Amino acid sequence: MTVSRKEQGPGTAPVTGASGGIGAEFARALSREGWRLVLAGRNAERLESVRSGLQGPRAKEAIALQADLSEPGAGERLHRACRDRGLEVDLLVNNAGSGLLGQSADLPPAALEAMAALNVTALTVLSSLFGRDMRDRGRGRILNVGSFAGLNATPYFAAYAATKSYVLSFSLALRAELRPRGVGVTCLLPGYVRTNFDAAAGIRSAKYLAFSERNAMDAADVARIGLRALARGRAWTVAGARNRFAAFLLGLLPRAAAPALMKASLDGLLAKEGR
Numbered sequence: 416m417t418v419s420r421k422e423q424g425p426g427t428a429p430v431t432g433a434s435g436g437i438g439a440e441f442a443r444a445l446s447r448e449g450w451r452l453v454l455a456g457r458n459a460e461r462l463e464s465v466r467s468g469l470q471g472p473r474a475k476e477a478i479a480l481q482a483d484l485s486e487p488g489a490g491e492r493l494h495r496a497c498r499d500r501g502l503e504v505d506l507l508v509n510n511a512g513s514g515l516l517g518q519s520a521d522l523p524p525a526a527l528e529a530m531a532a533l534n535v536t537a538l539t540v541l542s543s544l545f546g547r548d549m550r551d552r553g554r555g556r557i558l559n560v561g562s563f564a565g566l567n568a569t570p571y572f573a574a575y576a577a578t579k580s581y582v583l584s585f586s587l588a589l590r591a592e593l594r595p596r597g598v599g600v601t602c603l604l605p606g607y608v609r610t611n612f613d614a615a616a617g618i619r620s621a622k623y624l625a626f627s628e629r630n631a632m633d634a635a636d637v638a639r640i641g642l643r644a645l646a647r648g649r650a651w652t653v654a655g656a657r658n659r660f661a662a663f664l665l666g667l668l669p670r671a672a673a674p675a676l677m678k679a680s681l682d683g684l685l686a687k688e689g690r
Contacts, residue, residue, distance in 0.1 A: 425449035425473070427502045429493065431484060431541070432511030434461040436610030437560065440638035441508050446471035453502065455482045455493055456511070484511050485533040490540030503552070507545045509538045509559045514575040514616040527574055534578035539585060542600075546593055553597040558645050559586045563606040563658050567665055570678035571685070575616075579604075583651060590650055602651040603641035606658040607631040623684040630657070 428445050432438035434456030442452055446469040456462040459481040466479040482489055512534045515522055542557055549555025564572055565579030583602050590600035607630045637654045644652040653659045665673045
């Protein structure tokens with residue numbers, strides 16, 4: 416189930432991080448529903464592969480824009496690229512994101528800055544610019560992809576989890592601001608998903624990777640959950656019954672207890688095998 420045609424009708428939808436994983440599945444689902452897509456991602460070859468494989472009545476109208484959204488000004492450039500093409504954006508899917516694993520004090524500053532720029536700055540700028548356009552027209556939807564990790568402080572993923580906590584907080588506040596003007600905002604919180612996230616985050620522990628695979632959801636299922644929540648006007652949703660149950664249990668703990676519990680669990684998964 417995707418965004419209701421009766422409500423706004425398929426129009427133009429930029430999808431960031433569309434070269435693979437959940438972003439590619441968002442693109443495939445929306446294309447089948449008749450949306451004209453603007454696909455943004457860093458890997459031009461994979462982005463073009465996704466674009467050329469789209470199916471739907473407007474699949475051939477899809478545009479692939481190679482963009483590194485961690486670069487300064489990248490969000491503004493993407494917004495300008497849509498505007499210069501005369502595209503009126505009805506749906507924005509902020510899916511692009513990256514993670515880092517390790518002791519916070521040991522992570523490279525450049526990598527931390529790039530992650531924060533992608534997860535926080537680009538998402539904020541795109542939401543603000545496209546949200547302004549939607550507000551002025553009195554219609555539109557924004558779907559921001561956060562993470563289950565954003566619900567609690569998470570050792571070894573400390574900076575990543577903090578950026579995703581920001582995504583949820585920002586999305587809820589933006590929703591309150593824009594909803595009276597006809598614009599909906601939904602935040603999707605996935606847990607483990609079968610994507611290249613673990614490899615990109617530099618995770619090498621066989622024990623951790625096996626745990627991740629056992630608990631991972633299919634990217635297509637996660638995308639479907641996010642679009643269904645968007646269509647229903649939900650403020651936010653955790654993807655998957657197991658993740659929702661875990662979020663409920665962790666929410667019962669004192670604020671400082673959850674990170675301690677997660678550290679003990681991660682220590683067991685990462686010990687003696689490298690990270």
